[in-house]
Amino acid sequence: MPSPPLSHRARKQLDASADSPLLKALGRTFGNPRSDDNPDGVINAGLAENSLLHDWLTEFWERPGTLKLEHTDLTYGKSIFGSDRIFVALGQLYKTYFHPHEPVEPPHIVTSNGLSPLISRLAAVTSDVGDEWIVPAPWYNGFKQDLQGTSQVGIASVAVPAGAHGTVGEVEALEQEMERRQGDSSAPKVTAVLVTSPHNPLGFCYARDVLIEYCKFAERWNLYLVVDEIYALSVFDTDDCPDALPFTSILAIDVAAEAGCDLSRIIQLGGASKDFGCNGLRAGTAVVQHNADIMSALSVTALEIRMGSPTDALWSALLTSPELPTYLSLNKAALGRAYSYLTAWLRAHGLPYTPAHAGHFVLVDWREHVNQVEVADEARGGRFAKEVAFLDRIVDAGVYLGPGFSYACPEPGFFRMTFSIRRYELEIALERLEKLVGLEAKARELSRVYPS
Numbered sequence: 357m358p359s360p361p362l363s364h365r366a367r368k369q370l371d372a373s374a375d376s377p378l379l380k381a382l383g384r385t386f387g388n389p390r391s392d393d394n395p396d397g398v399i400n401a402g403l404a405e406n407s408l409l410h411d412w413l414t415e416f417w418e419r420p421g422t423l424k425l426e427h428t429d430l431t432y433g434k435s436i437f438g439s440d441r442i443f444v445a446l447g448q449l450y451k452t453y454f455h456p457h458e459p460v461e462p463p464h465i466v467t468s469n470g471l472s473p474l475i476s477r478l479a480a481v482t483s484d485v486g487d488e489w490i491v492p493a494p495w496y497n498g499f500k501q502d503l504q505g506t507s508q509v510g511i512a513s514v515a516v517p518a519g520a521h522g523t524v525g526e527v528e529a530l531e532q533e534m535e536r537r538q539g540d541s542s543a544p545k546v547t548a549v550l551v552t553s554p555h556n557p558l559g560f561c562y563a564r565d566v567l568i569e570y571c572k573f574a575e576r577w578n579l580y581l582v583v584d585e586i587y588a589l590s591v592f593d594t595d596d597c598p599d600a601l602p603f604t605s606i607l608a609i610d611v612a613a614e615a616g617c618d619l620s621r622i623i624q625l626g627g628a629s630k631d632f633g634c635n636g637l638r639a640g641t642a643v644v645q646h647n648a649d650i651m652s653a654l655s656v657t658a659l660e661i662r663m664g665s666p667t668d669a670l671w672s673a674l675l676t677s678p679e680l681p682t683y684l685s686l687n688k689a690a691l692g693r694a695y696s697y698l699t700a701w702l703r704a705h706g707l708p709y710t711p712a713h714a715g716h717f718v719l720v721d722w723r724e725h726v727n728q729v730e731v732a733d734e735a736r737g738g739r740f741a742k743e744v745a746f747l748d749r750i751v752d753a754g755v756y757l758g759p760g761f762s763y764a765c766p767e768p769g770f771f772r773m774t775f776s777i778r779r780y781e782l783e784i785a786l787e788r789l790e791k792l793v794g795l796e797a798k799a800r801e802l803s804r805v806y807p808s
């Protein structure tokens with residue numbers, strides 16, 4: 357007897373991943389990571405991981421009594437969305453750093469085992485199979501998997517005209533796309549608009565007035581407005597962006613009064629992975645203040661995304677610690693130093709980049725080098741053939757960077773580079789890139805000029 361078959365859904369997912377140059381490169385990176393025992397392994401300088409304060413965080417979390425588990429931590433607990441302890445801790449975080457227009461109360465909060473699975477569940481409860489969320493490009497490459505993987509919701513990707521990112525012009529580009537779809541009977545239904553502020557991969561904060569335009573846009577087209585604020589506290593100072601806007605949370609806006617937007621549309625997202633440098637703990641959050649239907653619908657399947665008690669206890673301990681402001685300011689300063697180092701290296705080698713003041717990465721224009729790659733059958737490989745070939749080459753050379761095609765960058769040749777990995781690994785990664793493309797060796801010397 358042959359073995360029983362996989363579902364159609366799983367087969368579709370497997371086929372999609374087998375064809376994905378991104379997943380191939382990531383598979384090679386995760387399958388052979390560089391370490392002291394494997395010095396020739398691949399350095400991941402493409403995913404958003406922040407290791408800069410790992411020593412501080414492990415010292416804090418290993419202190420006796422920090423991982424204090426209550427009896428209820430070993431049960432299913434009182435609420436499927438999280439413990440009383442994390443609700444109180446998050447309430448304080450929002451109050452202090454997000455300045456909510458309306459206080460965030462425990463019934464408004466959902467916690468989860470990472471933001472990705474929560475986005476997947478939100479897609480499932482707000483949208484039907486085949487519906488789409490409209491997103492300004494470039495966008496964080498994980499959204500595709502989060503929305504599509506299980507919930508089978510697509511992305512209506514809108515190329516934003518050069519120079520219009522983060523401006524009212526960006527909202528106008530989405531408006532035009534919605535208007536175009538009205539005359540296209542084959543266009544899938546759009547159910548939500550997804551904005552990431554601070555932006556991934558461009559590293560800027562949206563202005564309050566642009567967020568208000570997004571609220572009006574959501575109202576006009578009867579959409580949910582999902583605002584991913586997972587990098588809210590990773591804003592840093594840099595001479596590259598002297599007039600950088602501060603972070604403004606969607607929670608801080610009176611969307612009804614300022615935009616005539618129904619409060620039930622607003623879904624704010626966050627988590628611990630980025631601002632608290634702990635992707636591995638798996639902690640995601642959503643705040644939904646005026647939509648009991650979403651909360652009820654999420655609760656039906658929330659067990660599969662519930663945050664584990666150890667993560668809940670550890671994150672709560674940090675969020676309620678008097679040392680939280682110290683951690684956040686150390687993190688901000690470390691991000692600024694790491695950004696200065698990477699961007700000094702980019703400038704030294706004449707590699708253009710989009711100046712950033714938030715997040716863990718910079719979008720870098722590698723076109724000069726990507727265009728030199730010989731591709732056997734360029735016509736067959738499509739517009740991004742050289743970029744895919746370059747990705748293969750850099751992984752062969754022991755470095756993974758995030759390829760622009762996976763973020764829906766309109767032009768081939770761009771890569772997202774992460775500066776918040778451990779300094780000695782970043783140095784080695786940059787040295788490997790220098791060697792590969794024939795650049796003068798500067799990584800080590802610049803690291804001394806721009807220390808970590």
Ligand SMILES: Cc1ncc(COP(=O)(O)O)c(C=O)c1O
Pocket residue numbers: 404469470471472473496498552556584586627628629635638639640
């Ligand atoms: C914008 C954005 N949203 C969500 C996520 C997913 O984070 P998590 O580790 O909590 O699943 C990421 C991770 O890179 C991200 O950059």
